[in-house]
């Protein structure tokens with residue numbers, strides 16, 4: 194923080210800028226905070242992501258210099274992506290979000306196009322942003338493939354393979370057309386297998402798998418084409434998930450007998466390309482900025498004053514002041530993994546009860562622990578560490594691997610560096626590069642993953658059947674959730690969805706989480722203005738939203754924004770694959786075939802667009818480019834999106850109508 198920086202706790206006197214963007218329609222509110230002076234509590238994240246009373250998004254990206262946050266210690270990207278799910282919970286990584294984040298850096302004049310390093314809770318990622326509006330590519334690190342687990346989605350059981358992309362995923366292949374599935378309710382999963390929750394991908398293989406789609410060619414440049422829908426932890430169903438697509442690409446390739454290749458992953462919001470090499474996973478896809486503007490101070494105050502639903506907080510926070518309000522101290526609450534959707538899509542809730550496995554399920558599927566617990570980024574850098582670390586809702590069985598919620602002693606820990614820290618560290622220059630890869634970093638993860646490469650493949654017995662590609666497939670409309678949990682289909686007495694499938698009468702449930710307390714509404718303290726970070730009480734539990742508040746004002750519309758609102762059309766229609774004959778219980782059989790560990794059936798696929806990146810990953814010149822990018826001043830006067838305030842000043846307050854700046858529409862402080 195510079196000398197002229199406001200003292201912690203000083204109210205921010207101006208409007209807070211924001212931008213809105215999406216990657217394949219996985220959308221985000223972007224809040225620039227280069228000095229790390231803003232705290233955005235979960236309830237404000239929820240309010241901002243509210244699609245009716247807020248700006249609306251699946252998640253939030255806070256743009257902060259890596260040197261200004263405890264999580265960034267040891268990370269060497271100039272910028273840190275502080276990602277939040279729409280329900281206010283923190284996640285380790287977001288593949289679509291980091292592309293949008295990079296686009297924002299460039300459009301806001303904070304970075305130059307080209308290669309840049311962006312730090313996340315899952316390590317520092319290399320990102321290539323071409324000049325113009327072309328797709329952005331991210332080196333996401335290796336997919337760490339774990340073991341089989343079963344999940345209940347829309348009343349059906351699916352077997353899947355757990356994968357860590359820094360955050361946890363369960364990839365479930367199925368013969369049922371994914372567009373027919375009901376993803377309006379949170380999946381029921383085994384909390385012992387996923388103590389911090391899980392993102393669930395349901396997948397059809399459409400082309401390129403000789404065993405299941407014989408004779409159906411993939412689009413040019415791809416080895417496989419798949420379609421997926423996803424239910425995201427903390428966000429509900431989204432129209433795309435970048436980390437999920439990476440997980441799907443890795444598992445789908447292995448199911449087809451390959452460990453490397455390129456996969457077209459079609460999602461409701463478009464298509465992303467996944468390239469799996471022996472060392473890493475590349476995610477390529479669009480990133481679009483839609484608008485920029487300023488949050489209304491009145492709206493912020495109203496958002497902070499709304500009542501909250503008392504529940505176990507999804508992300509225990511340390512003492513901090515907050516954006517929009519200051520709350521009273523509360524004793525630490527028992528942590529319950531957060532994996533529910535935000536309130537405008539599905540209720541936040543305690544860990545769901547896990548129904549009995551389907552009759553055809555293996556008697557005792559292995560707990561879904563990644564093969565190398567010490568290498569899984571979401572284990573080494575758990576998303577919700579807090580001192581003291583509470584026990585998971587259900588401890589893993591004795592034979593299970595150590596709980597992923599157990600932080601590594603060497604992992605970067607917010608417990609050590611954040612929660613008890615009254616203010617961001619006074620670091621004014623970039624830290625020198627560590628001699629060894631920092632724990633939890635991408636480099637460390639990759640090195641560990643290489644060492645355990647042969648242990649990636651899960652012991653799953655599966656069957657793939659093709660299904661007919663469908664043009665213009667769509668997902669059911671998102672349900673509009675009401676404040677009343679019951680009105681959202683939530684049974685507070687049972688602590689699970691009202692229409693959750695009954696547990697099997699033929700055997701006990703494998704793991705049943707405690708139903709949890711019935712949510713109750715309680716007020717929070719009166720709203721206070723936006724404040725800078727300072728020693729402050731813990732953040733209260735995530736709140737529900739209230740209607741009728743003033744919202745953040747809209748600013749400019751980006752010329753590059755895709756505002757058609759139309760369903761994404763797959764650009765190149767592929768030949769129709771033979772549609773399988775659905776058999777009773779088929780959803781249980783669709784999963785991933787066993788692949789011999791360590792079998793590599795193809796060379797890494799290098800396409801023209803990715804060749805440069807693959808070279809960049811290893812070329813020393815990348816470091817020079819990254820350094821240059823970090824050290825040089827961004828071009829002035831060309832940015833189209835709101836820039837953050839200069840160091841030491843409150844968030845940017847552009848003059849109304851200034852060239853290149855969004856017009857100030859909302860009320861001023």
Ligand SMILES: N[C@@H](CCC[C@H](N)C(=O)O)C(=O)O
Pocket residue numbers: 219252278283284285286287288289290360361392425426427428431433434435436437
């Ligand atoms: N949509 C993101 C993933 C966001 C985080 C996820 N919901 C989690 O909690 O792990 C992506 O594009 O990867």
